[in-house]
Amino acid sequence: MTEKTIYLDNNATTMVDPKVFEAMKPYFCEYYGNPSSMHRFGGQTAKAVAKAREQVKNFLGASDSKEIIFTASGSEGDNMAIRGIIEANKTKKHIITTKVEHPAVLNVFKYFEKQGYDVTYLGVDSKGNIDLNELKNAITNDTAIVSMMYANNETGVILPVEKAAKLVKQINPKIKFHVDAVQAAGKIPIDVKNTDIDLMTIAGHKIHAPKGIGALYVKTGTLLPAFVIGGHQERGKRAGTENVPYIVGLGEACELAQKSLSYEMSEVKRLRDKLEQGIIKSIYNAKINGETENRVPNTTNIGFQYIEGELILLHLSDLGICASSGSACTSGSLEPSHVLKSMGVPFESLHGSIRFSLSRFTKEEEIDYVLKVLPEVIFKLNKISPYQKELKALEEKHK
């Protein structure tokens, strides 16, 4: 292993921003009081939690900090929202989501399907876009919730959640609309104000806060039962003494993410595009998966045809480059990415798909280094492939 680490796997997790870490530090050994305590010592942490709640509120464009519930992860937020709404609407037996959701949403829907619920999984086209007409036709009087991701974790494709929420409410205002915004937060502007979105999940570790902290936005007036029963914390919806340092970290990370948005959408995007275009230009068996326009600025998903993803990752890892793959072999399951499969990505690219995801900490020389070494890796692996004829044809076409 080389010393150098080029981290292009920011959709998996991000580095904690040193400023976030600094903000958290005092809340371990110095200000460790319980926010619920009556003494002034505890009151200091209560203030810190209140400030963080305000920061998250501002970041999401919520109208009241009461609408923010701190969670331990994106998965928890997704579970709390979906299971909560279903529990609060016991008579309704139909729920809607998309085929390309993160497992934290998809598997919750599959769970309810097994319980006898009628589930609509909305499909996507070859670019990863959904069809709002399909959503419109799926809505029934029996529908309890629609859950839709804001941006896809594998391809970065942005789904029209605001339009979808509006459409749902026009047909039936009682249906609740949840957005899994874990991969959109910090990458594109988010503003729930004046939208029809009822619930929104974010996770700290995707926006340079630590792992183990997240938040769920719940619009005022949305009936949601307690997810963790116990004390009064998080307005009784999620009992348990607040994780003060991490909550402080999330608040700080949200504020920094808001400030970095324009950088993200210009500079990070420029580097992503440079990487993507460079790869497509120099490697004849590389093909972009998904929409190229309507995407979060940090993500690209590229299929390397006729070679396998895990093998690519292993070789990149030896060069210090961190990326990830939708290949079956890397996931521990035998199934390749459900997202790419739903998009109809052909098998020759499906198994060799690599996701590069940048962050505001990605440097230009890192992108240059990847562009320098990647073609050599791919061409070396191409030689091992049994599909020499097919590769030759691609090479000819590329010239």
Next chain:
Amino acid sequence: MWDYTEKVMDHYKNPRNVGEIENPSAIGEAGSLVCGDALKLYLKIDDNGVITDAKFQTFGCGSAVASSSVLTEMLKGLTVEEASKITNQQIADALGGLPPQKMHCSVMGHEALEDAIANYKGEDTKTHCEDKIICNCYHVTEKNLREAIEENNLTDLEEVMNYTKAGGACGQCHVAIQKIIDEIKNQKEKIDIKNMSTTQLILKVNNVIEKHIAPELRKDGGDIELIDVKENKVFVSLKGMCKSCKFSSNTLKNFVEASLKEHISADIEVVEV
């Protein structure tokens, strides 16, 4: 990240014998683009039936490339006869072991080798019609499954998935795979009883009686008692309603004896005392 051995890493980083052989004596193929891994094995075999050269091309993950690469090293210098005895476990062992979830890579190497040898001998290398496909997602036949289960002593569905990939996608074949596992398990247990001591056999017979026979008889107010076991003869006594039942000899033959035969051995004979 997978916990690959140094050898696996060495072989995927520097794969040996990559490429095609011109005018090969045999070609073997396994897997497909759809499945996510595919292997093409080329052999050059001399007039004495000795493998003088072996090369491969693989579409697959690190352990698939390593399995193919190490297999080509193992094959050189062997006779076709010797090569045909190589098992997937030997391929995995040559790499210092593979993670359980990656054992199917060694199985793929073994399948390609079998295919190459069949090709060399001029046998039909295509899947035979009678080879029922059990897993449609990964095109795994009943024959493939039986071989993998028997050779590697696989005992549950998860292991079978790790070794063959069968059942790893849609999951519709899980019941069918479990049935094959159970069948093989039963057969194995039956063979073993010939080498059992009388005490072991008594325990086994008693177990079958308690689990499968007595509960049924008790439903009708009857019961059964195991008196003795001598060689293949099982001596029992029918109790309760069974004692006075005019169909008792029928029960003894068609139910008690049949159950013992099914669960233990076809040689068993039941005698009423």
